[in-house]
Amino acid sequence: MYSLARSLLFKMDAEKSHHLALNSLKTAHKLGFAPNVSNQTRPTRLMGLDLPNPVGLAAGLDKNGEYIDALASLGFGFIEVGTITPKPQSGNPQPRLFRVPEHQGIINRMGFNNHGIDAMIRNIRASKYSGILGINIGKNAVTPIENAADDYLICLEKAYPHASYITVNISSPNTKNLRALQGGDELSALLTALKNKQAHLAAAHGRYVPLAVKIAPDLDDQQIADIAHVVIQTEMDGIIATNTTIDKSSLGQHPLANEQGGLSGLPVRQASNRVLQQLAQHIDGKLPIIGVGGIMNGEDAALKLRLGATAVQIYSGLIYAGPQLVRDCLSTCR
Numbered sequence: 001m002y003s004l005a006r007s008l009l010f011k012m013d014a015e016k017s018h019h020l021a022l023n024s025l026k027t028a029h030k031l032g033f034a035p036n037v038s039n040q041t042r043p044t045r046l047m048g049l050d051l052p053n054p055v056g057l058a059a060g061l062d063k064n065g066e067y068i069d070a071l072a073s074l075g076f077g078f079i080e081v082g083t084i085t086p087k088p089q090s091g092n093p094q095p096r097l098f099r100v101p102e103h104q105g106i107i108n109r110m111g112f113n114n115h116g117i118d119a120m121i122r123n124i125r126a127s128k129y130s131g132i133l134g135i136n137i138g139k140n141a142v143t144p145i146e147n148a149a150d151d152y153l154i155c156l157e158k159a160y161p162h163a164s165y166i167t168v169n170i171s172s173p174n175t176k177n178l179r180a181l182q183g184g185d186e187l188s189a190l191l192t193a194l195k196n197k198q199a200h201l202a203a204a205h206g207r208y209v210p211l212a213v214k215i216a217p218d219l220d221d222q223q224i225a226d227i228a229h230v231v232i233q234t235e236m237d238g239i240i241a242t243n244t245t246i247d248k249s250s251l252g253q254h255p256l257a258n259e260q261g262g263l264s265g266l267p268v269r270q271a272s273n274r275v276l277q278q279l280a281q282h283i284d285g286k287l288p289i290i291g292v293g294g295i296m297n298g299e300d301a302a303l304k305l306r307l308g309a310t311a312v313q314i315y316s317g318l319i320y321a322g323p324q325l326v327r328d329c330l331s332t333c334r
Contacts, residue, residue: 002322014097014106022067029070035323037075039131041330044077046288046311047165047210047237049132053077055301055329058292058313059136059167059214063114065123072129075326079129080313081120082136083169086154088116089140098256099319100265104296105251106316108244109261112138112175117158124162135163136214138172145177149193156194160201160209168194171216171243173262179216182227187213191234210237215279217242217271217293224275228282240290240313241279242272265316269294273307280308296321298332305333 009017028034044054056078057071065081072079091113098107114120117137124133137155139148152168159166170181170190181190194211202208213236215227231239244262251257251267272293280289291309295301296317304312312333317325 002324006320006322010099010101013095014099015094018097022062022070026067026070029073034070034073035075036073037323037327037330039075039077039330042334044311046078046132046290047212048208049078049164049210051077051132051311053330054305054311054333055326056080056132056134056290056311056313058315059083059134059169060108060110061315061318065120065127068124068127068129068133072131074323075330076131077311078132078134078164080134080136080167081124082114082167083112083138083172084114084117084120084135084155084159085112085138085140086117086151086158087140088119089113089142096261098259098261100251100254100256100263100267101320102254103251104266104316104320105268106264106319107248107256107259107261108264109173109259111141112172117155121158121162132164133162134165134167134212135159136167136169138169138175141175145180148181149190152190152194153197156197156211157201160198161205163209165210165212165237167240168211168213169243171214173216173244173246182215182219182223187227187230188234191230191236195234195236212236212238212240212290214240214243215275217245217268217275218247219275221278224278225282228279232283232286236287238288238290239279239283240292241276241309242268242293244268244293245271247271264293265320266294266296269296269300273304276304276309277307295325295329297325298328298330301329302332
């Protein structure tokens with residue numbers, strides 16, 4: 001059925017078809033027609049959290065937490081929503097989402113378009129989902145990079161009571177200068193501030209919500225080593241590897257190869273796995289890694305676990321393979 005639906009969706013504008021697909025799933029779920037896949041396949045411990053399986057949904061698909069219940073019916077072991085910012089923002093001008101079917105890739109320059117943290121919290125409160133929920137946080141585009149920590153701290157405080165874990169997104173290529181926060185001193189200062197805030201919030205709420213950081217695939221060997229050192233030093237709870245890549249050389253002479261934005265899907269798999277493998281060697285089990293990037297089938301997910309990930313997340317693969325991808329990953333990663 002998804003093959004037929006995909007052929008129709010791929011004839012539409014990519015962003016419009018994205019919303020149509022999600023709204024259709026939400027409607028089907030409300031009417032009782034959505035799949036209800038058992039997610040109790042491989043219990044996994046991640047950042048102190050008990051997952052029914054290690055296959056999660058990556059941030060970006062449900063930016064505002066509007067489709068949590070419907071997405072949970074697909075069998076995910078955990079769901080991450082966002083990226084969310086303190087204030088609503090429209091993101092970059094359209095068109096800003098492009099499919100590259102010949103390479104099973106997607107280019108996006110969305111720019112953290114979202115309704116703001118307060119709207120997301122209302123959506124989370126309205127959902128019935130009781131599983132593991134991650135909230136991915138970022139900074140508003142108008143916030144100067146030197147004040148980025150302020151935005152992350154606002155989101156951390158507001159998201160804390162509603163999240164199972166919180167992800168610090170410093171690796172999107174679509175917010176100006178954001179990736180500069182991955183540098184050693186900048187990263188250490190940001191994560192230290194967030195960890196201090198986390199300690200105060202844990203005391204205030206009587207519960208500890210883990211903090212993860214999401215990094216880019218466009219890192220050299222020394223940058224990977226430096227990041228590993230900082231996340232261990234600051235006692236982060238987890239790390240997500242990786243976000244989208246700005247390297248589009250794998251697209252060759254394709255007309256979309258010159259589009260600005262991050263490339264995901266199959267073209268990012270090799271770079272993502274390289275970062276994951278090196279990161280795992282540097283971290284040496286001191287904190288868990290969530291592997292994401294280029295998972296197009298169950299074996300891709302299993303490989304990330306073999307390379308050192310504790311859990312995986314999927315997104316772009318869903319666009320090409322549909323909900324069956326979740327089942328394939330669950331089956332392969334038993």
